Amino acid sequence: MDTMAAAVFDGKLEYVQDYPVAEIKPGWAKIKIELAGICKTDMEIMKGYMGFKGVLGHEFVGVVEACADPQWIGKRVVGEINAACGHCDWCARDLGRHCPNRTTLGIFNHDGCMAQYCQLPVANLLVIPEEISNERAVLTEPLAAACEILEQLPVSGKERVIVLGDGRLGILCAWVLSTAVEDVTVVGHHPEKLESAKWRGIQTTLNEKDLPPGADIVVEATGSGAGIVSAMSLCRPRGTIVLKSTVAISGDVNLAPVVINELNILGSRCGRFADALNIMRKYPDMPLSRLITARYPLEQVQEAFGRATQSDALKVLLEISP
Amino acid sequence: MDTMAAAVFDGKLEYVQDYPVAEIKPGWAKIKIELAGICKTDMEIMKGYMGFKGVLGHEFVGVVEACADPQWIGKRVVGEINAACGHCDWCARDLGRHCPNRTTLGIFNHDGCMAQYCQLPVANLLVIPEEISNERAVLTEPLAAACEILEQLPVSGKERVIVLGDGRLGILCAWVLSTAVEDVTVVGHHPEKLESAKWRGIQTTLNEKDLPPGADIVVEATGSGAGIVSAMSLCRPRGTIVLKSTVAISGDVNLAPVVINELNILGSRCGRFADALNIMRKYPDMPLSRLITARYPLEQVQEAFGRATQSDALKVLLEISP
Numbered sequence: 001m002d003t004m005a006a007a008v009f010d011g012k013l014e015y016v017q018d019y020p021v022a023e024i025k026p027g028w029a030k031i032k033i034e035l036a037g038i039c040k041t042d043m044e045i046m047k048g049y050m051g052f053k054g055v056l057g058h059e060f061v062g063v064v065e066a067c068a069d070p071q072w073i074g075k076r077v078v079g080e081i082n083a084a085c086g087h088c089d090w091c092a093r094d095l096g097r098h099c100p101n102r103t104t105l106g107i108f109n110h111d112g113c114m115a116q117y118c119q120l121p122v123a124n125l126l127v128i129p130e131e132i133s134n135e136r137a138v139l140t141e142p143l144a145a146a147c148e149i150l151e152q153l154p155v156s157g158k159e160r161v162i163v164l165g166d167g168r169l170g171i172l173c174a175w176v177l178s179t180a181v182e183d184v185t186v187v188g189h190h191p192e193k194l195e196s197a198k199w200r201g202i203q204t205t206l207n208e209k210d211l212p213p214g215a216d217i218v219v220e221a222t223g224s225g226a227g228i229v230s231a232m233s234l235c236r237p238r239g240t241i242v243l244k245s246t247v248a249i250s251g252d253v254n255l256a257p258v259v260i261n262e263l264n265i266l267g268s269r270c271g272r273f274a275d276a277l278n279i280m281r282k283y284p285d286m287p288l289s290r291l292i293t294a295r296y297p298l299e300q301v302q303e304a305f306g307r308a309t310q311s312d313a314l315k316v317l318l319e320i321s322p
Numbered sequence: 323m324d325t326m327a328a329a330v331f332d333g334k335l336e337y338v339q340d341y342p343v344a345e346i347k348p349g350w351a352k353i354k355i356e357l358a359g360i361c362k363t364d365m366e367i368m369k370g371y372m373g374f375k376g377v378l379g380h381e382f383v384g385v386v387e388a389c390a391d392p393q394w395i396g397k398r399v400v401g402e403i404n405a406a407c408g409h410c411d412w413c414a415r416d417l418g419r420h421c422p423n424r425t426t427l428g429i430f431n432h433d434g435c436m437a438q439y440c441q442l443p444v445a446n447l448l449v450i451p452e453e454i455s456n457e458r459a460v461l462t463e464p465l466a467a468a469c470e471i472l473e474q475l476p477v478s479g480k481e482r483v484i485v486l487g488d489g490r491l492g493i494l495c496a497w498v499l500s501t502a503v504e505d506v507t508v509v510g511h512h513p514e515k516l517e518s519a520k521w522r523g524i525q526t527t528l529n530e531k532d533l534p535p536g537a538d539i540v541v542e543a544t545g546s547g548a549g550i551v552s553a554m555s556l557c558r559p560r561g562t563i564v565l566k567s568t569v570a571i572s573g574d575v576n577l578a579p580v581v582i583n584e585l586n587i588l589g590s591r592c593g594r595f596a597d598a599l600n601i602m603r604k605y606p607d608m609p610l611s612r613l614i615t616a617r618y619p620l621e622q623v624q625e626a627f628g629r630a631t632q633s634d635a636l637k638v639l640l641e642i643s644p
Binding site: 090095098152228237238243244245253255257258259260261262263264265266267268269 | 412417420474550559560565566567575577579580581582583584585586587588589590591
């Protein structure tokens with residue numbers, strides 16, 4: 001059996017040189033990984049989220065190395081992370097990311113991409129347009145998650161939007177929203193991250209107390225229960241709070257303001273990769289490279305995760321093959 | 323100065339015989355109260371909700387006794403509980419119930435209706451149609467709160483709806499929803515209350531575990547944090563949870579399923595009284611009288627509240643004038 005190098009979580013994170021390479025399933029492709037990203041979800045998995053064990057990682061750029069359909073071979077690709085059944089009502093509605101039978105790359109019943117190879121259904125793959133570099137394309141998955149907000153929530157452009165959280169997800173949400181809405185403010189705790197968030201007139205503040213309440217849309221991307229409490233106080237009656245953090249939020253949360261002000265809390269998760277690639281093409285000046293904090297070879301995956309947990313870190317990448 | 327009998331909360335609930343009757347404000351009416359209802363919110367106020375002190379009560383039927391506009395005198399009325407400023411953007415949109423300057427009858431800065439008289443702006447009053455009895459009309463306010471769901475959430479009629487909670491609000495929500503949607507199930511803990519909920523094919527169960535998950539709409543009317551957790555597990559991906567309980571919900575609530583399943587949590591509070599009166603006229607067979615557990619004279623307000631807190635109680639009324 002073939003083996004490969006991989007970052008494996010099995011109660012603890014390890015770099016393994018002889019992880020088995022599985023046989024390719026019918027309709028699936030084997031992808032040689034070039035670059036992978038570390039996501040907050042990966043760190044949550046290491047705390048027990050989803051009970052996942054196996055190869056970590058769901059953000060990647062790679063090249064198709066093997067596939068029954070020869071036209072894919074050699075293509076530079078990104079891939080949607082939910083491998084859906086293709087037969088259920090959700091799949092019929094092109095919403096395989098809610099398919100109840102899905103596996104999820106590096107998150108649920110599906111070995112991830114922090115390895116020399118990963119596998120995904122061909123239906124999940126998107127060829128990366130020539131003009132988009134690997135360093136940009138590796139951000140397709142989190143950028144798609146930000147694009148999901150605009151798929152779920154129609155905007156007029158006149159709204160006042162507050163994004164809570166100056167991590168990579170908060171910044172990406174602000175960037176995507178700023179392409180559709182003029183008045184966007186990011187609230188964070190890190191001056192250097194807030195500086196990175198500035199694009200297309202996005203405003204920033206370290207102190208949410210400085211903001212007038214009554215925002216039409218508040219995006220919660222802090223990943224903490226306190227973010228919800230802030231969002232409830234900043235949102236106008238009948239406004240919308242978008243919950244983006246996929247971490248387990250817990251704590252004593254009084255939801256009475258949701259009822260009194262008839263707020264709409266909208267959970268928002270993965271988005272369409274095609275939307276993310278489109279927005280990258282349409283806005284070549286979107287400063288995605290600012291989000292890259294550091295790059296490590298795969299064998300230094302533990303150092304890479306250590307770097308990713310530091311408070312100033314945005315996106316940490318793993319270089320897997322040149 | 324004129325005085326009146328009133329049920330007053332000032333740290334504790336008391337029956338007072340000489341509460342001052344305030345002068346009528348311009349544009350307001352003085353209403354002689356005939357019947358008042360005890361609401362869960364009144365009991366929450368007695369635990370500190372809204373920090374309210376004064377005359378309790380916001381559900382009533384009465385007769386206009388004094389008013390600058392003579393055409394109102396002698397009219398049998400119900401009244402919207404939020405006294406709005408009439409000048410702000412919310413008021414301009416006919417959404418005075420979100421006016422930031424509002425007072426709220428018996429809840430916020432506004433003496434309530436568990437007294438011989440209360441006062442409201444004339445703009446808040448609705449004449450009760452002849453064919454609607456006092457015993458039905460006194461339920462206008464909670465029925466309007468149930469009608470609010472259909473104002474906020476368009477339905478096709480094909481949805482599967484679960485209502486959590488067999489209290490009066492849960493039952494009213496189920497009844498209103500059953501006028502627009504065929505498949506409605508109420509989940510509760512009290513067989514006799516569930517029996518009362520049955521109307522227009524509404525199904526009931528004591529055990530939510532018996533229900534298949536994947537409901538399109540789950541209405542949370544239990545007033546407990548556990549209700550939200552149940553709602554999250556019963557709702558399909560991209561479904562809607564309607565939060566109706568105005569009590570302070572608190573506790574350790576993991577909102578991760580909201581994000582993963584992209585749920586929509588919709589806070590829902592007061593509704594339009596006109597909608598409630600219309601639905602009462604349209605459905606004279608709506609079995610509102612089943613909700614009346616007991617009636618007490620105002621001087622027995624403490625006994626009445628005692629009865630209202632018992633687990634089998636639905637609606638307890640106070641008889642104030644014949």
